[in-house]
Amino acid sequence: MSAAAADPVWRVGLIGYGAIGQSVARLLLAQPGHALGIVTRSVPAGGFGPGAEALGDLEALLDWRPDAVIEAASADAFAAFAPACLAAGIDIVAASVGALQDAALHERIKCLCDRTGSRLVVPSGAVGGIDHIAAAALRPETRVTYISRKPPAAWVAELATLGLSEAAQKGPVTLFEGDAREAAARYPKNLNAGLTIALAAGFDRTSVQVLADPAATGNTHEIRIEGPLGDSAMRFCNAPDPANPKTSAITAYSLVAATLRHFGTLQ
Ligand SMILES: NC(=O)C1=CN([C@@H]2O[C@H](COP(=O)(O)OP(=O)(O)OC[C@H]3O[C@@H](n4cnc5c(N)ncnc54)[C@H](OP(=O)(O)O)[C@@H]3O)[C@@H](O)[C@H]2O)C=CC1
Ligand SMILES: O=C([O-])CC(=O)C(=O)O
Structure with a gap:
């Protein structure tokens, strides 16, 4: 009898390791089958622990080949990272969607999604409904x-x-x-x-x-x-x-729930 295929591991990039980023990392690593690659300007002295590794910059993030990226940093980071990820065909679950107040950036994101088939996932964040x-x-x-x-x-x-x-x-x-x-x-x-x-x-x-x-x-x-x-x-x-x-504490939970749903079969 052949060995059962290994369960898939979802590779999730995470941008930002502040209030939301740290909660996202803890919650996602508690889920089986998820590996994290984290982009942050301040890596903790002891590293991130099992299942997570530090990625230096945007290029390292793209080279790591994430299945999806969670942005939990800032509007500036959204503007710096989201277009490149979407252009590379990587879906983004974003916290800093306020960045889309910039109509030119919003339009650019829409064009990139149309061209590549990648998606910007806007989670409910601090609200719902x-x-x-x-x-x-x-x-x-x-x-x-x-x-x-x-x-x-x-x-x-x-x-x-x-x-x-x-x-x-x-x-x-x-x-x-x-x-x-x-x-x-x-x-x-x-x-x-x-x-x-x-x-x-x-x-x-x-x-x-x-x-x-x-x-x-x-x-x-x-x-x-x-x-x-x-x-x-x-x-x-x-x-x-x-x-x-x-920041409302539930925001990190919303990002993780949206990511799990994105990988799941029920949309
Ligand atoms: N969608 C929603 O409903 C909500 C969205 N948010 C948004 O989520 C984002 C994260 O919030 P929160 O975790 O509370 O914020 P924090 O300030 O606690 O953490 C932000 C982290 O992101 C890092 N960061 C910021 N800019 C960059 C960058 N360009 N490159 C790499 N890392 C960067 C910061 O690093 P450093 O410490 O080095 O500056 C910090 O570690 C914010 O934009 C916030 O406005 C918050 C609440 C609700
Ligand atoms: O977390 C919250 O309560 C809401 C918030 O900061 C935001 O909308 O940016």
């Missing part, structure tokens, strides 16, 4: 309102720049009201969720409000969908990642 939003938005009358409400601890640098640190300790401060592209351009580390929602709903149908609120318990995201198919409201009150208060 994206399938519901996309379904409702097939009716052009649908309108979506997104409110991001985080404690001032998630906005320390931004509030200081605006001279609003003290005001934000006393009551809610509105940091932005407008469209999702401008929100992500102004606050690239905090408005990926707004861009994710707008990609599903349509940019012209999505309005965004951003609040720093001392009464906020966790990173709260409220989404209201109104249209001919009904009115719906979703509210996500997320625990912040202990390593980065701007």
Whole structure:
């Protein structure tokens, strides 16, 4: 009797090893059949442990021949890595989708996907219900309102720049009201969720409000969908990642869930 074929190993590239990257690595390596190649500017002294290896740069990542790449770094890293991966036929599961506020980059990504057949996977990230939003938005009358409400601890640098640190300790401060592209351009580390929602709903149908609120318990995201198919409201009150208060801890789980689904048979 011949030996059973070895189970496949999925080779996953990971860009970024901060709050989300470290959680993604831990979660994915706990899944059988996954190997990680990690691109980071700061490799931990003890390395990454079994199942993961450090990759120096974009070229090393492409040479490693990943089956898919998870981006968990920054909008700049998305712009630097995503086009090259997609051009090489490698699908990307991205956290920093706020980078798509840049219409030229968005168009370039679409052209690369059309040309190579590779795909940019936009996970639900810090929010959810994206399938519901996309379904409702097939009716052009649908309108979506997104409110991001985080404690001032998630906005320390931004509030200081605006001279609003003290005001934000006393009551809610509105940091932005407008469209999702401008929100992500102004606050690239905090408005990926707004861009994710707008990609599903349509940019012209999505309005965004951003609040720093001392009464906020966790990173709260409220989404209201109104249209001919009904009115719906979703509210996500997320625990912040202990390593980065701007980031909801569930985001890493969303990236891993999206990656496992991408490799799976059920889409
Ligand atoms: N889609 C969503 O719903 C959400 C998306 N996000 C986004 O996810 C991304 C990661 O968030 P988080 O982990 O909290 O951020 P952190 O700041 O904790 O970690 C980011 C990591 O990426 C590294 N990095 C940044 N730029 C580059 C680059 N050009 N090349 C290589 N490494 C790079 C940083 O390295 P170094 O330390 O050397 O700078 C750091 O290790 C952010 O863009 C964030 O805005 C966050 C929450 C929700
Ligand atoms: O993690 C969150 O709560 C949301 C966030 O930072 C983002 O959308 O970029």
